Every structure is written in structure tokens, then in C-alpha cells.
Amino acid sequence: MQYKDIQYSLKQSKRKTTSILIERDGSVTVLAPESYDIEKVQSIIEEKRSWIYRNLAEWEDLNRTRVEREFVSGEGFPYLGSNYRLKLVNEQKEDLILKNGYFLMRRDKAEHGSDLFKNFYRTKGLMRITKRVAHYAPKLGVEYRAIRVMDLQHHWASCTPKGDLNFHWRCLMAPLSVLDYIVVHELAHLVHLNHGPAFWNLVDKILPSYSKQIAWLKHNGAGLDL
Numbered sequence: 001m002q003y004k005d006i007q008y009s010l011k012q013s014k015r016k017t018t019s020i021l022i023e024r025d026g027s028v029t030v031l032a033p034e035s036y037d038i039e040k041v042q043s044i045i046e047e048k049r050s051w052i053y054r055n056l057a058e059w060e061d062l063n064r065t066r067v068e069r070e071f072v073s074g075e076g077f078p079y080l081g082s083n084y085r086l087k088l089v090n091e092q093k094e095d096l097i098l099k100n101g102y103f104l105m106r107r108d109k110a111e112h113g114s115d116l117f118k119n120f121y122r123t124k125g126l127m128r129i130t131k132r133v134a135h136y137a138p139k140l141g142v143e144y145r146a147i148r149v150m151d152l153q154h155h156w157a158s159c160t161p162k163g164d165l166n167f168h169w170r171c172l173m174a175p176l177s178v179l180d181y182i183v184v185h186e187l188a189h190l191v192h193l194n195h196g197p198a199f200w201n202l203v204d205k206i207l208p209s210y211s212k213q214i215a216w217l218k219h220n221g222a223g224l225d226l
Contacts, residue, residue, distance in 0.1 A: 007028065022059050030045065080174070080175060086102070087105070088106075129179070133147055133183055140191060142187055143163060
């Protein structure tokens with residue numbers, strides 16, 4: 001949808017308040033009550049015009065750190081906050097492994113490098129995140145159902161009202177402290193659905209330094225990609 005020079009997507013639900021989000025891809029999303037007509041939505045966008053401009057400019061600055069990785073020997077790939085160089089090898093049973101400080105990939109599989117790395121992060125991520133969720137859930141007093149590692153497009157993680165937890169495979173590129181923040185953030189949503197004071201008070205109770213992890217994601221998140 002378009003309002004003057006601002007392109008946005010509109011999502012309406014039974015929520016009572018309106019939120020405007022700058023997504024990871026730089027798009028603008030408006031979350032509004034389903035009772036709002038288009039004129040009401042546009043009046044809110046007009047009200048928040050300066051905020052939208054400022055945050056889009058900040059998004060552009062941060063995304064200058066975005067990198068495009070090639071699947072060639074010497075390229076670096078992050079895993080839990082550390083950077084490992086890729087080595088293409090001629091013979092190896094597994095298509096891709098992390099061994100002795102290097103990612104080792106079969107040379108004849110390099111054209112499928114993106115899929116191999118995504119599968120690596122998903123597989124390792126499910127094991128790692130399952131342990132972190134099991135560690136933090138009792139601290140928040142919550143129960144959960146399934147845990148999935150997948151491609152969530154513009155979100156680091158999400159949860160469902162039934163307690164299913166979804167995490168983006170890119171989370172596994174971040175340091176463990178940042179991964180813990182993402183885990184705690186989603187678990188806290190099983191208690192508080194919105195990002196109100198009670199939500200952040202709960203996150204702060206579990207991770208008093210969470211603001212540092214938010215800042216790290218803000219400045220480095222664009223580089224966590226293939």
C-alpha cells in the first residue's frame with residue numbers, strides 16, 4: 001500500500017493499539033486494530049512520518065554492513081559469533097563439516113553452498129537452541145511445545161499462542177549471548193504478547209544486560225546472512 005511517498009504493508013487484527021515496524025528488509029509494516037479504516041491508518045502514518053524517515057535512514061546506514069558471501073576457499077562464515085574460513089576439499093564423506101577451525105566443503109558441492117550452510121545452521125541450531133530453551137523456560141515459568149529452526153524472512157524468531165517456538169537459522173551466526181537473548185525474548189512472549197513495560201521487565205529479570213544484545217543485533221544483524 002502507498003501513502004504519499006511511504007510504501008507500507010498493513011496487518012489488522014483484534015489488537016487495541018497501533019505499531020509501526022521497520023522490517024529487516026527495510027520495508028514498513030503497520031499493525032493496526034481491525035476497526036481502523038484506511039483514513040485512520042494514514043493519519044497515524046502522517047503522525048509518525050518523522051519517526052519513519054529517521055528509522056529508515058538508520059536502517060540504510062546499518063545495512064551498509066551487509067555482505068554477500070561466496071563459496072570459495074578463504075571466505076569467512078560466522079558460527080556462534082566466531083568467524084571460520086571455508087576450505088574446498090576434493091574428498092570428504094560429508095558435504096560440509098566444521099573441523100579444526102575451518103568449514104570444509106566438498107568442491108563438487110560448492111554450487112549448492114547456500115543450501116549446505118542453511119542445513120548446517122538448522123541442524124546445529126535445533127540442538128543448540130533446544131538446550132537454551134530448556135535452560136531458560138523454567139526461569140520464566142513457561143511451558144513450550146515444538147521448537148523449529150527455519151527461514152523466517154525478516155524476523156529473528158516467533159512464537160505461537162500454543163507455545164510453538166520458531167527461530168531463524170541466521171540466529172546461529174550470532175554470539176551465544178545474543179542467541180540467549182533471542183530465546184528469552186520469545187519465551188517472554190509466552191507470558192506477555194506485546195512489548196509493554198511488563199514484557200521488558202521480565203526480560204531484564206532474566207538477562208539484565210539484554211540491551212547490549214539488542215545493540216549488537218542492531219549493528220551486526222545485517223551481516224548475518226549468506
